[in-house]
Amino acid sequence: GNSVTQMEGPVTLSEEAFLTINCTYTATGYPSLFWYVQYPGEGLQLLLKATKADDKGSNKGFEATYRKETTSFHLEKGSVQVSDSAVYFCALSYVKNSNRKLIWGLGTSLAVNP
Amino acid sequence: AAGVIQSPRHLIKEKRETATLKCYPIPRHDTVYWYQQGPGQDPQFLISFYEKMQSDKGSIPDRFSAQQFSDYHSELNMSSLELGDSALYFCASSFRLVEQYFGPGTRLTVT
Numbered sequence: 001g002n003s004v005t006q007m008e009g010p011v012t013l014s015e016e017a018f019l020t021i022n023c024t025y026t027a028t029g030y031p032s033l034f035w036y037v038q039y040p041g042e043g044l045q046l047l048l049k050a051t052k053a054d055d056k057g058s059n060k061g062f063e064a065t066y067r068k069e070t071t072s073f074h075l076e077k078g079s080v081q082v083s084d085s086a087v088y089f090c091a092l093s094y095v096k097n098s099n100r101k102l103i104w105g106l107g108t109s110l111a112v113n114p
Numbered sequence: 115a116a117g118v119i120q121s122p123r124h125l126i127k128e129k130r131e132t133a134t135l136k137c138y139p140i141p142r143h144d145t146v147y148w149y150q151q152g153p154g155q156d157p158q159f160l161i162s163f164y165e166k167m168q169s170d171k172g173s174i175p176d177r178f179s180a181q182q183f184s185d186y187h188s189e190l191n192m193s194s195l196e197l198g199d200s201a202l203y204f205c206a207s208s209f210r211l212v213e214q215y216f217g218p219g220t221r222l223t224v225t
Contacts, residue, residue, distance in 0.1 A: 034213065043218035044157070044204060089156060093213065099170040100145070100211045104156035 002027045006090045006105030013080055013112050021075040021108045023064075023090035031094040033057075033066050033073040038107075039086045047075075047088070080112045116140050118217035120205050126223045127195050135190040135220045139207030145169065146188040147206040147214055148180060157204060163188060195224045 007022040025033065035047040035057070048057030050066035050073065057064050062077045075088060090105040119138040127133050139146050145164045149157040150173075159172035163182035174180070177195075182188040192199060200223050206214035 032213070036216075043202075044216040046213065046215065049213060095211055097170075098211075099162065099164075100208060100214070101170070102157075102159065102214060106156050107154075 002031065002092055002094060002101075002103050004090050004092050004103050004105040006108055008106070009087075009109040011108060011110045013110070015082055015112055015114050016079045017112075019075070019077040019080045019084075019110070021088055021090075021110070023073045023075065023105060025071050025073065025090075025092050025103075027071075027092055027094065029094060031092045033064070034091040034093060034102075035062070035064055035073070035075050036089040036091060037086045038089065044089070080110070082112045082114050085110055085112045118205055118207050118215055120203075120217040120220050122220060123218065124221050124223075126225065128225055129195055129197060131195050131224075133192045133195060133222060135192070135203050135205075135222070137188045137190070137205030137207075137217060139186055139188070139205070140209075140215055143186070143207035143209045143215075145208045145211070146182055146186070147208070148174075148188070148190050149204040149206065151202040151204060151219075153201070160190070192222075197224050200224045 032051045034049045036044045037047045048059040050057040053068035055066045087107045092103045147162040148160040151157045160174040162170040166182045180190045202219045204219045205217045208214045
């Protein structure tokens with residue numbers, strides 16, 4: 001079946017450090033891939049997405065590339081800020097029986113220190 | 115741009131009480147989804163509605179029910195509340211099976 005494996009946290013970085021959060025998936029067919037972010041006490045916000053192989057999603061300095069050959073969608077940011085402290089969820093979306101389904105990773109908590 | 119609206123944002127109930135959560139999807143979105151997120155966990159899909167009909171069902175307890183009304187808003191009714199029902203409840207909406215947009219969530223605390 002479809003699944004998402006996300007690197008475990010917590011991840012602690014200093015401001016301006018480089019961030020990578022690994023996400024790999026297993027899926028049949030051609031799913032779409034997403035990164036959602038959840039700031040403390042808030043809801044889930046779509047950070048970026050990619051709908052087909054080799055697509056690169058980007059937003060707010062974050063990037064992720066849909067790699068079919070390695071079944072990965074790693075999240076990267078060149079220089080993190082304290083305001084990036086949040087929980088990041090990788091998710092896979094596909095359609096089954098005319099229903100759109102979302103498979104979530106377990107989330108990676110990021111803490112950025114000044 | 116309009117977003118998904120959920121109310122209330124916070125709710126405190128006692129065990130065995132009933133709670134009703136409301137969700138107002140983005141205008142013209144035809145599908146509503148409900149999720150439950152326990153502390154430190156990923157969201158768990160509960161149920162979805164397409165054009166006011168139940169379209170998919172996940173791990174929704176029998177004590178919970180939901181419906182979507184003619185104006186497309188949806189309500190999640192939770193009865194005989196248990197301590198373990200304390201969680202964040204998210205509503206999401208989408209149009210024609212495109213990506214889901216999430217509301218801010220309702221934090222339910224059962225004491």
